[in-house]
Amino acid sequence: MTYCIGLRLNTGLVFMADTRTSAGVDNFAVSKKMFTWSVPGERMVTIMTAGNLATTQAMISLLEERSKTLEDRDPSILREQTMFQIARLVGATLREVIDETTNDGQLKQDQFSASVIVGGQIKGGKPTVFLVYPQGNFIEITDDTPFFQIGETKYGKPIIVRAYDPDMNFEDAIKLLLVSFDSTVKSNLSVGLPFDLQVYQSDSFDAGVTRRINEDDPIYQAISAGWGDALKDAFQQLPAYKL
Known part of the structure:
Protein backbone atom coordinates (compact mmCIF):
# COMPACT_ATOMS: atom_id res chain seq x y z
CA MET A 1 0.00 0.00 0.00
CA THR A 2 1.02 3.61 -0.27
CA TYR A 3 -0.31 7.14 0.13
CA CYS A 4 0.05 10.00 -2.36
CA ILE A 5 -1.67 13.39 -2.67
CA GLY A 6 -1.77 15.94 -5.47
CA LEU A 7 -3.23 19.28 -4.32
CA ARG A 8 -4.06 22.41 -6.33
CA LEU A 9 -3.81 25.89 -4.83
CA ASN A 10 -4.41 29.26 -6.46
CA THR A 11 -0.62 29.72 -6.52
CA GLY A 12 0.39 26.29 -7.80
CA LEU A 13 0.54 22.59 -7.01
CA VAL A 14 1.77 20.54 -4.05
CA PHE A 15 2.62 16.85 -4.30
CA MET A 16 3.51 14.44 -1.51
CA ALA A 17 4.13 10.68 -1.54
CA ASP A 18 5.29 8.16 0.99
CA THR A 19 8.02 5.67 0.08
CA ARG A 20 7.07 2.48 1.91
CA THR A 21 6.50 -0.77 0.08
CA SER A 22 5.47 -3.91 1.89
CA ALA A 23 5.00 -7.61 1.27
CA GLY A 24 3.72 -8.54 4.70
CA VAL A 25 4.12 -7.10 8.19
CA ASP A 26 7.76 -8.22 8.44
CA ASN A 27 8.94 -7.18 4.97
CA PHE A 28 9.12 -3.39 4.46
CA ALA A 29 11.27 -1.49 2.01
CA VAL A 30 11.71 2.05 0.68
CA SER A 31 10.86 2.78 -2.94
CA LYS A 32 10.43 6.09 -4.75
CA LYS A 33 6.88 6.78 -5.96
CA MET A 34 7.22 10.36 -7.23
CA PHE A 35 8.81 11.09 -10.62
CA THR A 36 9.31 14.39 -12.45
CA TRP A 37 10.03 15.44 -16.04
CA SER A 38 10.71 19.06 -16.88
CA VAL A 39 11.79 21.28 -19.74
CA PRO A 40 12.79 24.64 -18.19
CA GLY A 41 10.55 27.41 -19.42
CA GLU A 42 8.21 25.02 -21.23
CA ARG A 43 6.78 22.23 -19.02
CA MET A 44 6.85 20.41 -15.71
CA VAL A 45 5.18 17.04 -15.20
CA THR A 46 5.03 15.01 -11.98
CA ILE A 47 3.71 11.46 -11.62
CA MET A 48 2.96 9.59 -8.40
CA THR A 49 2.09 5.90 -8.32
CA ALA A 50 0.24 3.45 -6.10
CA GLY A 51 -0.50 -0.24 -6.52
CA ASN A 52 1.51 -3.19 -7.76
CA LEU A 53 5.17 -2.14 -7.67
CA ALA A 54 6.17 -4.20 -10.72
CA THR A 55 3.39 -2.55 -12.73
CA THR A 56 4.23 1.00 -11.69
CA GLN A 57 7.97 0.54 -12.19
CA ALA A 58 7.41 -0.86 -15.68
CA MET A 59 5.11 2.05 -16.55
CA ILE A 60 7.64 4.63 -15.33
CA SER A 61 10.46 2.85 -17.18
CA LEU A 62 8.48 2.94 -20.43
CA LEU A 63 7.66 6.63 -20.04
CA GLU A 64 11.28 7.40 -19.22
CA GLU A 65 12.64 5.36 -22.11
CA ARG A 66 10.27 6.98 -24.58
CA SER A 67 11.33 10.46 -23.47
CA LYS A 68 15.10 9.93 -23.82
CA THR A 69 15.50 10.32 -27.59
CA LEU A 70 12.81 12.73 -28.70
CA GLU A 71 13.39 12.36 -32.43
CA ASP A 72 12.85 8.59 -32.27
CA ARG A 73 10.10 8.37 -29.65
CA ASP A 74 6.58 9.50 -30.37
CA PRO A 75 4.41 9.87 -28.35
CA SER A 76 6.59 11.11 -25.51
CA ILE A 77 5.82 12.76 -22.20
CA LEU A 78 8.11 15.60 -23.33
CA ARG A 79 6.35 16.13 -26.65
CA GLU A 80 2.64 16.05 -25.86
CA GLN A 81 1.11 19.51 -26.25
CA THR A 82 -1.29 19.57 -23.27
CA MET A 83 -1.59 18.01 -19.83
CA PHE A 84 -4.76 16.28 -21.05
CA GLN A 85 -2.72 14.52 -23.73
CA ILE A 86 -0.11 13.54 -21.15
CA ALA A 87 -2.84 12.04 -18.97
CA ARG A 88 -4.03 10.05 -21.99
CA LEU A 89 -0.48 8.86 -22.64
CA VAL A 90 0.04 7.81 -19.02
CA GLY A 91 -3.31 6.00 -19.00
CA ALA A 92 -2.49 4.17 -22.24
CA THR A 93 0.95 3.19 -20.93
CA LEU A 94 -0.50 1.91 -17.66
CA ARG A 95 -3.11 -0.09 -19.56
CA GLU A 96 -0.39 -1.44 -21.86
CA VAL A 97 1.67 -2.73 -18.93
CA ILE A 98 -1.31 -4.32 -17.20
CA ASP A 99 -2.53 -5.98 -20.42
CA GLU A 100 0.92 -7.39 -21.18
CA THR A 101 1.24 -8.73 -17.64
CA THR A 102 -2.25 -10.15 -17.23
CA ASN A 103 -4.21 -12.10 -19.79
CA ASP A 104 -5.97 -14.67 -17.65
CA GLY A 105 -9.04 -12.86 -16.38
CA GLN A 106 -10.18 -10.15 -14.02
CA LEU A 107 -8.73 -11.64 -10.81
CA LYS A 108 -5.22 -11.60 -12.17
CA GLN A 109 -5.69 -8.08 -13.53
CA ASP A 110 -6.71 -6.89 -10.06
CA GLN A 111 -3.52 -8.34 -8.61
CA PHE A 112 -1.41 -6.23 -10.98
CA SER A 113 -3.50 -3.05 -10.96
CA ALA A 114 -2.22 0.42 -10.15
CA SER A 115 -3.42 4.01 -10.04
CA VAL A 116 -1.57 7.19 -10.88
CA ILE A 117 -1.68 10.91 -10.13
CA VAL A 118 -0.39 13.10 -12.98
CA GLY A 119 0.09 16.82 -12.43
CA GLY A 120 1.95 19.79 -13.81
CA GLN A 121 1.78 22.55 -16.39
CA ILE A 122 2.66 23.02 -20.04
CA LYS A 123 3.19 26.49 -21.46
CA GLY A 124 -0.11 27.81 -22.77
CA GLY A 125 -2.14 25.86 -20.22
CA LYS A 126 -2.96 26.08 -16.54
CA PRO A 127 -1.53 23.95 -13.72
CA THR A 128 -3.70 20.89 -13.27
CA VAL A 129 -3.84 17.38 -11.82
CA PHE A 130 -5.35 14.14 -13.14
CA LEU A 131 -6.24 10.87 -11.45
CA VAL A 132 -5.58 7.91 -13.76
CA TYR A 133 -7.36 4.62 -13.09
CA PRO A 134 -6.05 1.09 -13.82
CA GLN A 135 -8.32 0.90 -16.87
CA GLY A 136 -6.44 3.85 -18.38
CA ASN A 137 -9.29 6.36 -18.09
CA PHE A 138 -8.91 9.46 -15.92
CA ILE A 139 -10.55 12.49 -14.34
CA GLU A 140 -9.27 16.04 -13.89
CA ILE A 141 -9.15 18.12 -10.73
CA THR A 142 -11.90 20.77 -10.32
CA ASP A 143 -12.83 23.54 -7.90
CA ASP A 144 -15.21 21.07 -6.24
CA THR A 145 -12.51 18.37 -6.08
CA PRO A 146 -9.26 20.31 -5.52
CA PHE A 147 -7.10 17.33 -4.60
CA PHE A 148 -6.62 13.67 -5.50
CA GLN A 149 -5.42 10.83 -3.28
CA ILE A 150 -4.29 7.33 -4.18
CA GLY A 151 -3.41 4.36 -2.02
CA GLU A 152 -4.47 4.38 1.63
CA THR A 153 -6.69 7.45 1.49
CA LYS A 154 -9.27 7.16 4.24
CA TYR A 155 -7.23 8.15 7.31
CA GLY A 156 -5.75 11.32 5.86
CA LYS A 157 -8.75 12.67 3.99
CA PRO A 158 -10.85 14.21 6.82
CA ILE A 159 -8.30 16.87 7.80
CA ILE A 160 -7.84 17.96 4.18
CA VAL A 161 -11.58 18.23 3.62
CA ARG A 162 -11.98 20.34 6.76
CA ALA A 163 -8.92 22.60 6.51
CA TYR A 164 -8.14 23.03 2.79
CA ASP A 165 -8.39 26.54 1.38
CA PRO A 166 -7.32 27.33 -2.22
CA ASP A 167 -5.91 30.66 -1.00
CA MET A 168 -3.60 29.06 1.58
CA ASN A 169 0.13 29.53 1.04
CA PHE A 170 2.53 26.71 0.28
CA GLU A 171 3.81 26.52 3.87
CA ASP A 172 0.31 25.96 5.26
CA ALA A 173 -0.47 23.46 2.51
CA ILE A 174 2.62 21.44 3.40
CA LYS A 175 1.63 21.54 7.07
CA LEU A 176 -1.84 20.30 6.12
CA LEU A 177 -0.42 17.42 4.09
CA LEU A 178 2.01 16.46 6.86
CA VAL A 179 -0.90 16.20 9.30
CA SER A 180 -2.75 14.06 6.76
CA PHE A 181 0.25 11.80 6.25
CA ASP A 182 0.99 11.58 9.97
CA SER A 183 -2.59 10.47 10.64
CA ALA A 222 6.84 19.19 15.93
CA ILE A 223 3.75 18.96 13.69
CA SER A 224 3.15 15.33 14.64
CA ALA A 225 3.41 15.97 18.39
CA GLY A 226 1.54 19.28 18.20
CA TRP A 227 -1.37 17.79 16.25
CA GLY A 228 -1.75 14.99 18.78
CA ASP A 229 -1.80 17.46 21.68
CA ALA A 230 -4.21 19.76 19.84
CA LEU A 231 -6.66 16.91 19.26
CA LYS A 232 -6.61 15.99 22.96
CA ASP A 233 -7.18 19.60 23.97
CA ALA A 234 -10.02 20.01 21.47
CA PHE A 235 -11.65 16.81 22.68
CA GLN A 236 -11.59 17.98 26.29
CA GLN A 237 -13.26 21.26 25.30
CA LEU A 238 -16.20 19.57 23.60
CA PRO A 239 -19.41 19.37 25.62
CA ALA A 240 -20.10 16.07 27.31
CA TYR A 241 -23.16 14.16 26.15
CA LYS A 242 -25.38 14.04 29.24
CA LEU A 243 -27.31 10.86 29.93
Missing part, protein backbone atom coordinates in the same frame (compact mmCIF):
# COMPACT_ATOMS: atom_id res chain seq x y z
CA THR A 184 -2.22 7.79 7.98
CA VAL A 185 1.15 6.55 9.25
CA LYS A 186 -0.25 6.16 12.76
CA SER A 187 -3.22 4.17 11.42
CA ASN A 188 -1.65 1.89 8.81
CA LEU A 189 1.73 0.12 8.87
CA SER A 190 1.83 -0.07 5.07
CA VAL A 191 2.39 3.72 4.83
CA GLY A 192 5.62 5.15 6.17
CA LEU A 193 8.42 7.68 6.04
CA PRO A 194 10.36 9.16 4.39
CA PHE A 195 7.95 11.38 2.44
CA ASP A 196 8.81 12.95 -0.90
CA LEU A 197 7.58 16.53 -1.33
CA GLN A 198 7.36 18.76 -4.39
CA VAL A 199 6.05 22.34 -4.58
CA TYR A 200 5.35 23.84 -8.00
CA GLN A 201 4.78 27.58 -8.47
CA SER A 202 2.35 28.39 -11.30
CA ASP A 203 3.99 29.48 -14.57
CA SER A 204 7.51 28.69 -13.32
CA PHE A 205 7.88 25.67 -15.64
CA ASP A 206 10.57 24.00 -13.57
CA ALA A 207 10.72 21.21 -10.99
CA GLY A 208 10.28 23.69 -8.15
CA VAL A 209 11.14 22.82 -4.55
CA THR A 210 11.72 19.12 -3.93
CA ARG A 211 12.56 17.60 -0.59
CA ARG A 212 12.65 14.24 1.23
CA ILE A 213 11.19 14.44 4.73
CA ASN A 214 12.71 11.88 7.07
CA GLU A 215 11.46 10.66 10.43
CA ASP A 216 13.93 12.83 12.34
CA ASP A 217 12.90 16.03 10.52
CA PRO A 218 12.35 18.55 13.37
CA ILE A 219 9.43 20.32 11.72
CA TYR A 220 7.65 17.04 11.01
CA GLN A 221 8.22 15.91 14.60
Whole structure:
Protein backbone atom coordinates (compact mmCIF):
# COMPACT_ATOMS: atom_id res chain seq x y z
CA MET A 1 0.00 0.00 0.00
CA THR A 2 1.02 3.61 -0.27
CA TYR A 3 -0.31 7.14 0.13
CA CYS A 4 0.05 10.00 -2.36
CA ILE A 5 -1.67 13.39 -2.67
CA GLY A 6 -1.77 15.94 -5.47
CA LEU A 7 -3.23 19.28 -4.32
CA ARG A 8 -4.06 22.41 -6.33
CA LEU A 9 -3.81 25.89 -4.83
CA ASN A 10 -4.41 29.26 -6.46
CA THR A 11 -0.62 29.72 -6.52
CA GLY A 12 0.39 26.29 -7.80
CA LEU A 13 0.54 22.59 -7.01
CA VAL A 14 1.77 20.54 -4.05
CA PHE A 15 2.62 16.85 -4.30
CA MET A 16 3.51 14.44 -1.51
CA ALA A 17 4.13 10.68 -1.54
CA ASP A 18 5.29 8.16 0.99
CA THR A 19 8.02 5.67 0.08
CA ARG A 20 7.07 2.48 1.91
CA THR A 21 6.50 -0.77 0.08
CA SER A 22 5.47 -3.91 1.89
CA ALA A 23 5.00 -7.61 1.27
CA GLY A 24 3.72 -8.54 4.70
CA VAL A 25 4.12 -7.10 8.19
CA ASP A 26 7.76 -8.22 8.44
CA ASN A 27 8.94 -7.18 4.97
CA PHE A 28 9.12 -3.39 4.46
CA ALA A 29 11.27 -1.49 2.01
CA VAL A 30 11.71 2.05 0.68
CA SER A 31 10.86 2.78 -2.94
CA LYS A 32 10.43 6.09 -4.75
CA LYS A 33 6.88 6.78 -5.96
CA MET A 34 7.22 10.36 -7.23
CA PHE A 35 8.81 11.09 -10.62
CA THR A 36 9.31 14.39 -12.45
CA TRP A 37 10.03 15.44 -16.04
CA SER A 38 10.71 19.06 -16.88
CA VAL A 39 11.79 21.28 -19.74
CA PRO A 40 12.79 24.64 -18.19
CA GLY A 41 10.55 27.41 -19.42
CA GLU A 42 8.21 25.02 -21.23
CA ARG A 43 6.78 22.23 -19.02
CA MET A 44 6.85 20.41 -15.71
CA VAL A 45 5.18 17.04 -15.20
CA THR A 46 5.03 15.01 -11.98
CA ILE A 47 3.71 11.46 -11.62
CA MET A 48 2.96 9.59 -8.40
CA THR A 49 2.09 5.90 -8.32
CA ALA A 50 0.24 3.45 -6.10
CA GLY A 51 -0.50 -0.24 -6.52
CA ASN A 52 1.51 -3.19 -7.76
CA LEU A 53 5.17 -2.14 -7.67
CA ALA A 54 6.17 -4.20 -10.72
CA THR A 55 3.39 -2.55 -12.73
CA THR A 56 4.23 1.00 -11.69
CA GLN A 57 7.97 0.54 -12.19
CA ALA A 58 7.41 -0.86 -15.68
CA MET A 59 5.11 2.05 -16.55
CA ILE A 60 7.64 4.63 -15.33
CA SER A 61 10.46 2.85 -17.18
CA LEU A 62 8.48 2.94 -20.43
CA LEU A 63 7.66 6.63 -20.04
CA GLU A 64 11.28 7.40 -19.22
CA GLU A 65 12.64 5.36 -22.11
CA ARG A 66 10.27 6.98 -24.58
CA SER A 67 11.33 10.46 -23.47
CA LYS A 68 15.10 9.93 -23.82
CA THR A 69 15.50 10.32 -27.59
CA LEU A 70 12.81 12.73 -28.70
CA GLU A 71 13.39 12.36 -32.43
CA ASP A 72 12.85 8.59 -32.27
CA ARG A 73 10.10 8.37 -29.65
CA ASP A 74 6.58 9.50 -30.37
CA PRO A 75 4.41 9.87 -28.35
CA SER A 76 6.59 11.11 -25.51
CA ILE A 77 5.82 12.76 -22.20
CA LEU A 78 8.11 15.60 -23.33
CA ARG A 79 6.35 16.13 -26.65
CA GLU A 80 2.64 16.05 -25.86
CA GLN A 81 1.11 19.51 -26.25
CA THR A 82 -1.29 19.57 -23.27
CA MET A 83 -1.59 18.01 -19.83
CA PHE A 84 -4.76 16.28 -21.05
CA GLN A 85 -2.72 14.52 -23.73
CA ILE A 86 -0.11 13.54 -21.15
CA ALA A 87 -2.84 12.04 -18.97
CA ARG A 88 -4.03 10.05 -21.99
CA LEU A 89 -0.48 8.86 -22.64
CA VAL A 90 0.04 7.81 -19.02
CA GLY A 91 -3.31 6.00 -19.00
CA ALA A 92 -2.49 4.17 -22.24
CA THR A 93 0.95 3.19 -20.93
CA LEU A 94 -0.50 1.91 -17.66
CA ARG A 95 -3.11 -0.09 -19.56
CA GLU A 96 -0.39 -1.44 -21.86
CA VAL A 97 1.67 -2.73 -18.93
CA ILE A 98 -1.31 -4.32 -17.20
CA ASP A 99 -2.53 -5.98 -20.42
CA GLU A 100 0.92 -7.39 -21.18
CA THR A 101 1.24 -8.73 -17.64
CA THR A 102 -2.25 -10.15 -17.23
CA ASN A 103 -4.21 -12.10 -19.79
CA ASP A 104 -5.97 -14.67 -17.65
CA GLY A 105 -9.04 -12.86 -16.38
CA GLN A 106 -10.18 -10.15 -14.02
CA LEU A 107 -8.73 -11.64 -10.81
CA LYS A 108 -5.22 -11.60 -12.17
CA GLN A 109 -5.69 -8.08 -13.53
CA ASP A 110 -6.71 -6.89 -10.06
CA GLN A 111 -3.52 -8.34 -8.61
CA PHE A 112 -1.41 -6.23 -10.98
CA SER A 113 -3.50 -3.05 -10.96
CA ALA A 114 -2.22 0.42 -10.15
CA SER A 115 -3.42 4.01 -10.04
CA VAL A 116 -1.57 7.19 -10.88
CA ILE A 117 -1.68 10.91 -10.13
CA VAL A 118 -0.39 13.10 -12.98
CA GLY A 119 0.09 16.82 -12.43
CA GLY A 120 1.95 19.79 -13.81
CA GLN A 121 1.78 22.55 -16.39
CA ILE A 122 2.66 23.02 -20.04
CA LYS A 123 3.19 26.49 -21.46
CA GLY A 124 -0.11 27.81 -22.77
CA GLY A 125 -2.14 25.86 -20.22
CA LYS A 126 -2.96 26.08 -16.54
CA PRO A 127 -1.53 23.95 -13.72
CA THR A 128 -3.70 20.89 -13.27
CA VAL A 129 -3.84 17.38 -11.82
CA PHE A 130 -5.35 14.14 -13.14
CA LEU A 131 -6.24 10.87 -11.45
CA VAL A 132 -5.58 7.91 -13.76
CA TYR A 133 -7.36 4.62 -13.09
CA PRO A 134 -6.05 1.09 -13.82
CA GLN A 135 -8.32 0.90 -16.87
CA GLY A 136 -6.44 3.85 -18.38
CA ASN A 137 -9.29 6.36 -18.09
CA PHE A 138 -8.91 9.46 -15.92
CA ILE A 139 -10.55 12.49 -14.34
CA GLU A 140 -9.27 16.04 -13.89
CA ILE A 141 -9.15 18.12 -10.73
CA THR A 142 -11.90 20.77 -10.32
CA ASP A 143 -12.83 23.54 -7.90
CA ASP A 144 -15.21 21.07 -6.24
CA THR A 145 -12.51 18.37 -6.08
CA PRO A 146 -9.26 20.31 -5.52
CA PHE A 147 -7.10 17.33 -4.60
CA PHE A 148 -6.62 13.67 -5.50
CA GLN A 149 -5.42 10.83 -3.28
CA ILE A 150 -4.29 7.33 -4.18
CA GLY A 151 -3.41 4.36 -2.02
CA GLU A 152 -4.47 4.38 1.63
CA THR A 153 -6.69 7.45 1.49
CA LYS A 154 -9.27 7.16 4.24
CA TYR A 155 -7.23 8.15 7.31
CA GLY A 156 -5.75 11.32 5.86
CA LYS A 157 -8.75 12.67 3.99
CA PRO A 158 -10.85 14.21 6.82
CA ILE A 159 -8.30 16.87 7.80
CA ILE A 160 -7.84 17.96 4.18
CA VAL A 161 -11.58 18.23 3.62
CA ARG A 162 -11.98 20.34 6.76
CA ALA A 163 -8.92 22.60 6.51
CA TYR A 164 -8.14 23.03 2.79
CA ASP A 165 -8.39 26.54 1.38
CA PRO A 166 -7.32 27.33 -2.22
CA ASP A 167 -5.91 30.66 -1.00
CA MET A 168 -3.60 29.06 1.58
CA ASN A 169 0.13 29.53 1.04
CA PHE A 170 2.53 26.71 0.28
CA GLU A 171 3.81 26.52 3.87
CA ASP A 172 0.31 25.96 5.26
CA ALA A 173 -0.47 23.46 2.51
CA ILE A 174 2.62 21.44 3.40
CA LYS A 175 1.63 21.54 7.07
CA LEU A 176 -1.84 20.30 6.12
CA LEU A 177 -0.42 17.42 4.09
CA LEU A 178 2.01 16.46 6.86
CA VAL A 179 -0.90 16.20 9.30
CA SER A 180 -2.75 14.06 6.76
CA PHE A 181 0.25 11.80 6.25
CA ASP A 182 0.99 11.58 9.97
CA SER A 183 -2.59 10.47 10.64
CA THR A 184 -2.22 7.79 7.98
CA VAL A 185 1.15 6.55 9.25
CA LYS A 186 -0.25 6.16 12.76
CA SER A 187 -3.22 4.17 11.42
CA ASN A 188 -1.65 1.89 8.81
CA LEU A 189 1.73 0.12 8.87
CA SER A 190 1.83 -0.07 5.07
CA VAL A 191 2.39 3.72 4.83
CA GLY A 192 5.62 5.15 6.17
CA LEU A 193 8.42 7.68 6.04
CA PRO A 194 10.36 9.16 4.39
CA PHE A 195 7.95 11.38 2.44
CA ASP A 196 8.81 12.95 -0.90
CA LEU A 197 7.58 16.53 -1.33
CA GLN A 198 7.36 18.76 -4.39
CA VAL A 199 6.05 22.34 -4.58
CA TYR A 200 5.35 23.84 -8.00
CA GLN A 201 4.78 27.58 -8.47
CA SER A 202 2.35 28.39 -11.30
CA ASP A 203 3.99 29.48 -14.57
CA SER A 204 7.51 28.69 -13.32
CA PHE A 205 7.88 25.67 -15.64
CA ASP A 206 10.57 24.00 -13.57
CA ALA A 207 10.72 21.21 -10.99
CA GLY A 208 10.28 23.69 -8.15
CA VAL A 209 11.14 22.82 -4.55
CA THR A 210 11.72 19.12 -3.93
CA ARG A 211 12.56 17.60 -0.59
CA ARG A 212 12.65 14.24 1.23
CA ILE A 213 11.19 14.44 4.73
CA ASN A 214 12.71 11.88 7.07
CA GLU A 215 11.46 10.66 10.43
CA ASP A 216 13.93 12.83 12.34
CA ASP A 217 12.90 16.03 10.52
CA PRO A 218 12.35 18.55 13.37
CA ILE A 219 9.43 20.32 11.72
CA TYR A 220 7.65 17.04 11.01
CA GLN A 221 8.22 15.91 14.60
CA ALA A 222 6.84 19.19 15.93
CA ILE A 223 3.75 18.96 13.69
CA SER A 224 3.15 15.33 14.64
CA ALA A 225 3.41 15.97 18.39
CA GLY A 226 1.54 19.28 18.20
CA TRP A 227 -1.37 17.79 16.25
CA GLY A 228 -1.75 14.99 18.78
CA ASP A 229 -1.80 17.46 21.68
CA ALA A 230 -4.21 19.76 19.84
CA LEU A 231 -6.66 16.91 19.26
CA LYS A 232 -6.61 15.99 22.96
CA ASP A 233 -7.18 19.60 23.97
CA ALA A 234 -10.02 20.01 21.47
CA PHE A 235 -11.65 16.81 22.68
CA GLN A 236 -11.59 17.98 26.29
CA GLN A 237 -13.26 21.26 25.30
CA LEU A 238 -16.20 19.57 23.60
CA PRO A 239 -19.41 19.37 25.62
CA ALA A 240 -20.10 16.07 27.31
CA TYR A 241 -23.16 14.16 26.15
CA LYS A 242 -25.38 14.04 29.24
CA LEU A 243 -27.31 10.86 29.93
